[in-house]
Amino acid sequence: xIDRLGTSLKDALKKLAGKTVIDRAAVEELIKDLQRALLQxxxxxxxxxxxxxxxxxxSLEEEPxxxxxxxxxxxxxxxxxLVKLVGASGEVKLEPQRILMAGxxxxxxxxxxxxxxxYFQRKGLKTAVICAxxxxxxxxxxxxxxxAKINIPCYGNPGEKDARLIVKEGLGTLGNAEVVIxxxxxxxxxEEDLIQEIIDLNVLTKATHRWLVIDAALGQQARDQAKxxxxxISIDGVIITKMDGTAKGGGALSAVTETQSGIVFIxxxxxxxxxxxxxxxxxxxxLLGMGDLKALVERAQETVTEGEIDVNAMMRGKFTLRDxxxxxEALNKMGPLKQIMSMIxxxxxxxxxxxxxxxxxxxxxxxxxxDSMTGTxxxxxxxxxxxxxxxxxxxxxxxxxxxxxxxxYYKNMKRALKGVRGAGGKFNMQRMMKRFGGM
Amino acid sequence: MFEGLRAKLHRIQEGLSQSIExxxxxxxxxxxxxxxxxxxxxxxxxxxxxxxxxxxFLINEKDIREPLSELEMVLLENDVALPVTEEIISxxxxxxxxxxxxxxxxxxxxxxxxxxxxxxDVLGEGFDLVSYIKSHDRPVKxxxxxxxxxxxxxxxxKVGSYLKKNGFSVVIGAGDTFRAGALEQIDVHAKRLGIKxxxxxxGGDPSAVLYDTVQYAEAHHIDxxxxxxxxxxxxxxxxxxxxxxxxxxxxxxxxxxxxxAVAGNDAVVRAHExxxxxxxxxxxxxxxxxxxxxxAAISIAHTIGKPLMFLGTGQGYDDLTPFxxxxxxxxxxxxxxx
Numbered sequence: 001x002i003d004r005l006g007t008s009l010k011d012a013l014k015k016l017a018g019k020t021v022i023d024r025a026a027v028e029e030l031i032k033d034l035q036r037a038l039l040q041x042x043x044x045x046x047x048x049x050x051x052x053x054x055x056x057x058x059s060l061e062e063e064p065x066x067x068x069x070x071x072x073x074x075x076x077x078x079x080x081x082l083v084k085l086v087g088a089s090g091e092v093k094l095e096p097q098r099i100l101m102a103g104x105x106x107x108x109x110x111x112x113x114x115x116x117x118x119y120f121q122r123k124g125l126k127t128a129v130i131c132a133x134x135x136x137x138x139x140x141x142x143x144x145x146x147x148a149k150i151n152i153p154c155y156g157n158p159g160e161k162d163a164r165l166i167v168k169e170g171l172g173t174l175g176n177a178e179v180v181i182x183x184x185x186x187x188x189x190x191e192e193d194l195i196q197e198i199i200d201l202n203v204l205t206k207a208t209h210r211w212l213v214i215d216a217a218l219g220q221q222a223r224d225q226a227k228x229x230x231x232x233i234s235i236d237g238v239i240i241t242k243m244d245g246t247a248k249g250g251g252a253l254s255a256v257t258e259t260q261s262g263i264v265f266i267x268x269x270x271x272x273x274x275x276x277x278x279x280x281x282x283x284x285x286x287l288l289g290m291g292d293l294k295a296l297v298e299r300a301q302e303t304v305t306e307g308e309i310d311v312n313a314m315m316r317g318k319f320t321l322r323d324x325x326x327x328x329e330a331l332n333k334m335g336p337l338k339q340i341m342s343m344i345x346x347x348x349x350x351x352x353x354x355x356x357x358x359x360x361x362x363x364x365x366x367x368x369x370x371d372s373m374t375g376t377x378x379x380x381x382x383x384x385x386x387x388x389x390x391x392x393x394x395x396x397x398x399x400x401x402x403x404x405x406x407x408x409y410y411k412n413m414k415r416a417l418k419g420v421r422g423a424g425g426k427f428n429m430q431r432m433m434k435r436f437g438g439m
Numbered sequence: 440m441f442e443g444l445r446a447k448l449h450r451i452q453e454g455l456s457q458s459i460e461x462x463x464x465x466x467x468x469x470x471x472x473x474x475x476x477x478x479x480x481x482x483x484x485x486x487x488x489x490x491x492x493x494x495x496f497l498i499n500e501k502d503i504r505e506p507l508s509e510l511e512m513v514l515l516e517n518d519v520a521l522p523v524t525e526e527i528i529s530x531x532x533x534x535x536x537x538x539x540x541x542x543x544x545x546x547x548x549x550x551x552x553x554x555x556x557x558x559x560d561v562l563g564e565g566f567d568l569v570s571y572i573k574s575h576d577r578p579v580k581x582x583x584x585x586x587x588x589x590x591x592x593x594x595x596x597k598v599g600s601y602l603k604k605n606g607f608s609v610v611i612g613a614g615d616t617f618r619a620g621a622l623e624q625i626d627v628h629a630k631r632l633g634i635k636x637x638x639x640x641x642g643g644d645p646s647a648v649l650y651d652t653v654q655y656a657e658a659h660h661i662d663x664x665x666x667x668x669x670x671x672x673x674x675x676x677x678x679x680x681x682x683x684x685x686x687x688x689x690x691x692x693x694x695x696x697x698x699x700a701v702a703g704n705d706a707v708v709r710a711h712e713x714x715x716x717x718x719x720x721x722x723x724x725x726x727x728x729x730x731x732x733x734x735a736a737i738s739i740a741h742t743i744g745k746p747l748m749f750l751g752t753g754q755g756y757d758d759l760t761p762f763x764x765x766x767x768x769x770x771x772x773x774x775x776x777x
Binding site for chain 1 (some may be wrong): 444451516674699701704705728754
């Protein structure tokens with residue numbers, strides 16, 4: 001459904017191509033598709049209307065700069081307005097600080113607290129957490145289990161019912177930590193006593209930052225909820241969680257607008273490392289259902305040491321079994337294939353579902369099989385004859401069927417990547433963004 | 440919940456009525472003798488014919504375009520997902536366009552009926568858990584599924600308390616062996632409620648835990664088994680396979696899909712995926728107290744096409760309201776809004 005929207009947006013953009021004067025009807029169609037895409041992504045209805053009005057006015061009134069085609073002109077306006085809407089990434093300073101976590105029930109505060117602790121710990125800061133959730137059973141067990149895994153001190157007292165008291169004691173006990181993160185219980189805007197509690201906690205902790213945790217799936221409610229939290233403790237950063245699902249996180253934008261702050265982090269998985277700094281460009285891409293290459297390349301650079309994987313070679317269509325081997329090796333560090341693929345601007349290319357449906361166990365098996373191949377075979381899989389397949393199968397302790405399955409998988413993969421390259425030639429959001437990023 | 444939607448719906452209803460009213464006022468009665476060939480949509484001839492012969496008035500699509508597009512915005516603002524909104528609108532449009540109104544018949548009634556039909560159509564029927572358990576072989580095995588953080592564990596506790604109050608014996612299976620603290624959480628709930636709980640160690644196989652729970656229930660003649668599971672995203676093949684295995688092993692009588700009322704458009708996507716992967720017989724919508732709008736209820740109910748069983752309306756064990764579509768729609772369209 002969402003892919004279909006992305007496509008219709010692209011179709012609308014296509015109609016603008018080659019035009020020398022701004023075509024009112026084409027602009028209106030583009031805006032209508034844009035509205036649909038943004039509404040589907042849970043962006044606030046009023047924000048969408050404001051945005052589309054601004055885009056429409058500017059597209060029709062502003063003269064395209066010399067040498068810029070109509071389509072580029074309109075695209076630039078769309079992009080600029082979207083950037084304005086999304087806002088810059090919130091600031092995260094690597095210095096001693098206290099962070100108060102706030103959010104609705106089940107938005108992922110506790111998990112995010114542990115992930116944040118891990119983030120600051122990796123940056124070399126002495127970090128500790130306090131569990132001030134006195135309501136939900138098991139909250140302290142959850143946080144202390146997560147923290148024990150990464151050696152972060154966690155203060156809490158499941159027997160105590162007063163969150164204020166716990167925080168007071170916790171701050172005393174953890175006095176020498178540079179970064180203290182206070183996890184709180186979930187609450188929502190209509191619960192007056194709980195809102196009062198978090199106001200008290202804010203005063204008590206003298207928090208440097210008050211971050212609001214927002215579920216990517218949160219809908220139009222985001223605005224009202226964020227407003228109440230902001231009124232209570234003046235939120236200065238937003239964290240979007242559960243971005244590894246299919247939700248687009250548009251609800252968080254209303255939170256950003258309402259609190260006049262920026263998105264600081266994105267949570268995108270269940271393990272403690274799955275926390276990314278917010279990148280406006282890639283967020284916009286996901287919002288519109290258009291991929292983002294930048295995020296992929298950056299991610300690859302961060303977690304995979306140099307030379308391990310050559311994204312550019314992959315994009316050129318030069319994809320050998322050797323590349324696939326490296327890719328499988330890097331897979332654990334880079335996250336599931338689908339996540340990576342979703343970041344590549346695939347254009348209109350349909351990636352066959354079976355490419356994704358490969359379990360990690362199978363991935364490991366594929367690697368053993370490839371370990372039994374010769375260099376020539378890895379570089380040029382077309383030489384694989386049935387006798388070679390037989391040899392590889394017995395060498396790797398697998399069956400010829402499994403080897404053939406691997407070859408089929410490789411071919412699917414290659415075809416998918418070829419499609420990426422083809423789509424990139426015609427229209428490439430990423431290229432556009434890069435170009436306008438510098439302006 | 441639903442207050443916001445209700446107030447807005449009233450305005451729309453009035454707007455629709457007015458447009459139709461004014462459109463019918465404009466209608467003159469020109470002498471026209473052609474007995475129209477065929478009524479292709481709403482032609483002038485058709486209108487006139489109806490007016491003359493039946494003293495009725497045909498509602499034109501144009502007459503209701505504006506209030507309908509306003510209704511569309513209202514539904515979107517209230518978290519009804521885009522596809523569902525479009526369906527409701529087209530349902531009403533189809534209902535109203537070409538429908539005949541006797542001169543003098545109140546317009547409100549027609550509009551209200553169309554809205555009511557459209558909403559009831561998407562909301563479907565409610566689900567009465569108590570009578571379901573009464574009319575089926577015990578133990579009735581209920582499996583709770585859903586994505587992370589929607590409130591499955593809390594809902595299991597609430598349903599447990601609800602069933603106990605209704606005189607059933609209950610056992611809970613602690614199937615969330617993944618999330619840190621989940622076992623402690625459900626254990627505390629069960630102890631507070633005085634409900635027997637079956638659990639294994641953290642990291643164990645949820646299928647095994649739930650199988651044991653069913654065994655226990657059979658041996659002790661328990662009425663209902665409530666099986667909690669770990670939250671999982673619908674795009675994780677492995678986790679969905681695990682859920683499928685749970686289903687095969689414990690053979691639940693009911694699969695209850697849990698989602699939150701505050702979810703936006705993604706509610707549709709994931710409801711659909713869960714329904715596709717393991718099926719769903721009923722839906723529980725949590726955190727309804729956070730959301731005065733209630734649009735997600737409409738989206739999810741419509742997408743799954745499965746009845747809404749309960750609304751979760753707070754943090755206490757009693758904050759669980761059986762869902763009745765008639766009542767909700769009646770509420771939405773009632774005169775004494777606000």
